[in-house]
Amino acid sequence: MTSVIDITALHKRYGRQTALHSLDMQVQPGTIYGLIGPNGAGKTTTLRTLVDVIRPTSGSVRVLGEDPRRGGATLRRRIGYVPGELRLEGRVTGHRMLDFYSHVSGPVARGTVDELADRLGVDLSRPVRSLSKGNKQKVGLIQAFMHRPELLILDEPTSGLDPLMQREFQAMVREARDAGQTVLLSSHVLSEIQQTADEVAVLANGRIVAQGDVASLRLGSVRRVRVELEETDAADVRRVFSEITGVEALEVAPLDSILQLSATMQGAIDPLIKALARFTVHDLTIEEPDLEESVLRLYGATEAQEEGAR
Incomplete structure (x- = not known):
């Protein structure tokens, strides 16, 4: 089975600071893959390389069988992306903004935008700049989901959403997987990943310290x-x-x-x-303990195993 995302020995350096250390990760079709870790672990850097917002220092990245640096607009239309720091401003209404995005991302089935807006409880007739942080996040989610892309890359997608909307988002993600779409979801909220992901990678200090299915990692043990x-x-x-x-x-x-x-x-x-x-x-x-505690336990166990092997 060909991976939807294939990352090999990904290394990213910002000056003297190394954000990612020889990262290896594969995401299979039709799955929800959770990338979890504390702030500063390297989650956003990893996701940005997948949509060619930043370029790797070394290593290789393939998304839907293509190099993001060469896939261009054609590849981007096959992806729904929500950035970790979503900024939506302007006088235009939510409807007008999403109509513009539909010309960029590809055709949207009639009624899809309104259906998603109803599910998420956002008024698209209002100017985007007048919306709260949570409602702007909902508009960002709609633009990612509305063209039913093959791959969804979602960086901290529930930021600003209340618990009810978080549950609705989780239902949307599961429905996307059931429809054959692939989802890569990053979060620093442990329970969010536990409730949605099929596979998980735990990132700490730019390294994957554990990966596998949620049950085998026993993140909540x-x-x-x-x-x-x-x-x-x-x-x-x-x-x-x-x-x-x-x-x-x-x-x-x-x-x-x-x-x-x-x-x-x-x-x-x-x-x-x-x-x-x-x-x-x-x-x-x-x-459950906070994520920092869970990651540190996994990170400490990994270091102990490596020291023992040496």
Whole structure:
């Protein structure tokens, strides 16, 4: 199967700063590929090379079987692109702006623009410059999706969208995949990638530190836990929870008439829940760690493996 995107030994340097280090990545047809990492990891630089906004220092990039530097307007019409820093200004209405884009990107089926505008809840009769950041982002999404391109390249596409619209966007992405389109989606929001992507690459400091399907990477296997217990013996609580496999950074502290416990939990959550059943629980919060923490764990594990191999 020919890859829709094929990146080999991609290296990008800005003066003395290296943004990408010998990046290798392949995206297969009809899939949603998530590129995830903290700000400054190299996500936007990677995506911009795919649409020839910037040129690699070395290495090769092929998109839909072509070199972006030579594909020109013909190749760009086969791609729907939302940049990470979307800037839409001007006196024209959303309808007029999208009509202009349709002449650039290719024919748009009748009614498609209005259908997408209704789904995203944006008024295209208003001047673009009067729209909020979130509504400008919606216009950007419409211009990327409206001509049903073979490939969608979306850089932080839900920036400025409320949770309801984020879910609608995720539905649009899944529908595009089901229609045979390929989606490359970058984000620094862990849950967004987990809910949409088939394959994931985790980028840190310009290097891919892990890649594969979402389940195999177990990006959500580490959880942050906060518990309020009816006041009891703090030493006993500490002993019980410190013996649970996977519990780290355990802290136990009394506060007024309750006992506060916080920890990170790696792996199965069941042993923690069974331990909590011994006590009277007033409050329980279990949340995924922030992306920085997840990436650092993967990055640290990768470095340890490389050091061991040496």
